[in-house]
Amino acid sequence: MVDRANRPSALNAPSAAAPAPQVEITGSGTSSKVTATLPSGESVEVLLYGATVISWKSNGGKAENLWLSEKAALDGSKAVRGGIPVVFPVFGPPPKSGHPTSALPQHGFARTSRWEFLGKATSEDALDAAGSSVKLDFGLYSSNLSPEARTAWPLDFGLVYSVTLSKDSLQTVMNVRNEGDHSFEFQMLLHTYLKVKDISKVSISGLLGVDYVDKVLNATTHKQSDASVTITGEVDRVYASIPQDTTTVLESGTPRFDVVRDNLQDTVVWNPWKEKAAAMGDFSPDIGFTEMVCVEVGAVNGWQKLDKGEVFEGGQTIKSLL
Numbered sequence: 001m002v003d004r005a006n007r008p009s010a011l012n013a014p015s016a017a018a019p020a021p022q023v024e025i026t027g028s029g030t031s032s033k034v035t036a037t038l039p040s041g042e043s044v045e046v047l048l049y050g051a052t053v054i055s056w057k058s059n060g061g062k063a064e065n066l067w068l069s070e071k072a073a074l075d076g077s078k079a080v081r082g083g084i085p086v087v088f089p090v091f092g093p094p095p096k097s098g099h100p101t102s103a104l105p106q107h108g109f110a111r112t113s114r115w116e117f118l119g120k121a122t123s124e125d126a127l128d129a130a131g132s133s134v135k136l137d138f139g140l141y142s143s144n145l146s147p148e149a150r151t152a153w154p155l156d157f158g159l160v161y162s163v164t165l166s167k168d169s170l171q172t173v174m175n176v177r178n179e180g181d182h183s184f185e186f187q188m189l190l191h192t193y194l195k196v197k198d199i200s201k202v203s204i205s206g207l208l209g210v211d212y213v214d215k216v217l218n219a220t221t222h223k224q225s226d227a228s229v230t231i232t233g234e235v236d237r238v239y240a241s242i243p244q245d246t247t248t249v250l251e252s253g254t255p256r257f258d259v260v261r262d263n264l265q266d267t268v269v270w271n272p273w274k275e276k277a278a279a280m281g282d283f284s285p286d287i288g289f290t291e292m293v294c295v296e297v298g299a300v301n302g303w304q305k306l307d308k309g310e311v312f313e314g315g316q317t318i319k320s321l322l
């Protein structure tokens with residue numbers, strides 16, 4: 001993991017011997033994005049705004065794995081509708097009052113802040129000799145925040161978000177460091193919009209026996225009693241303290257994605273369905289809800305506490321099983 005004091009340079013020289021992944025920075029200001037492409041064609045695109053992954057293509061670059069709204073704002077004017085927005089330091093609407101996050105907007109400020117590109121990794125672990133993986137690091141620090149966000153959450157923190165593209169998988173890992181003198185509490189979540197062909201043929205396994213809060217049913221608690229979750233209407237469930245690491249998204253009974261959690265115990269399953277999708281100005285096309293499902297790994301059940309100098313790290317590996 002990259003340390004703030006030891007950030008890699010943004011333009012590491014590629015290895016001369018083997019074909020190396022290409023890393024390109026395009027655009028400017030809040031529209032800047034970093035694109036990495038493997039010699040075999042797989043690619044990932046990350047907007048500096050929110051460090052939002054907006055595209056991940058596997059299968060030699062032929063298969064897009066993430067859903068992105070046709071009306072998603074990609075200019076830094078609002079959180080991106082699609083891809084993988086980063087939720088920090090609070091999930092959902094914050095507690096109404098009396099909590100240090102209470103003055104923040106829904107899902108916090110990480111997804112609406114401009115991150116720094118810290119560079120691509122040069123460690124042999126992350127960038128192997130055959131050029132078959134590349135790790136991009138992004139940083140967000142208290143000093144990067146807008147005055148509004150800084151006032152709403154005046155704590156000193158450092159986030160390093162690492163996005164590693166491999167041939168058949170994408171790993172996204174968040175490192176949270178308390179850089180101040182006071183302890184703080186946070187929640188975090190990786191709000192992944194997975195692209196599917198037909199939601200009516202989707203099932204999700206790996207959640208059997210897990211308790212969840214159903215936000216569609218007045219935040220009541222239930223236990224997942226079916227082996228598969230199917231989606232036939234609005235779904236907004238927070239599965240908490242999941243014992244098994246892997247959640248699998250299947251299409252017509254065939255595994256399409258494995259979402260493997262690392263040091264994160266919770267997963268939100270969300271599909272807005274027709275009416276809620278229509279009510280979102282940036283959700284397009286109208287039938288887009290039939291082509292996506294959010295499987296969002298995180299630490300959102302209660303709060304993670306970090307004392308001065310402490311670090312938390314958690315993330316996911318999504319495997320495309322095409």
Ligand SMILES: O=P(O)(O)OC[C@H]1O[C@@H](O)[C@H](O)[C@@H](O)[C@@H]1O
Pocket residue numbers: 079092106107191215236237268270296
């Ligand atoms: O519209 P937003 O702020 O991006 O949130 C989208 C959804 O995000 C999910 O994580 C929440 O569980 C939903 O309740 C919410 O509607």
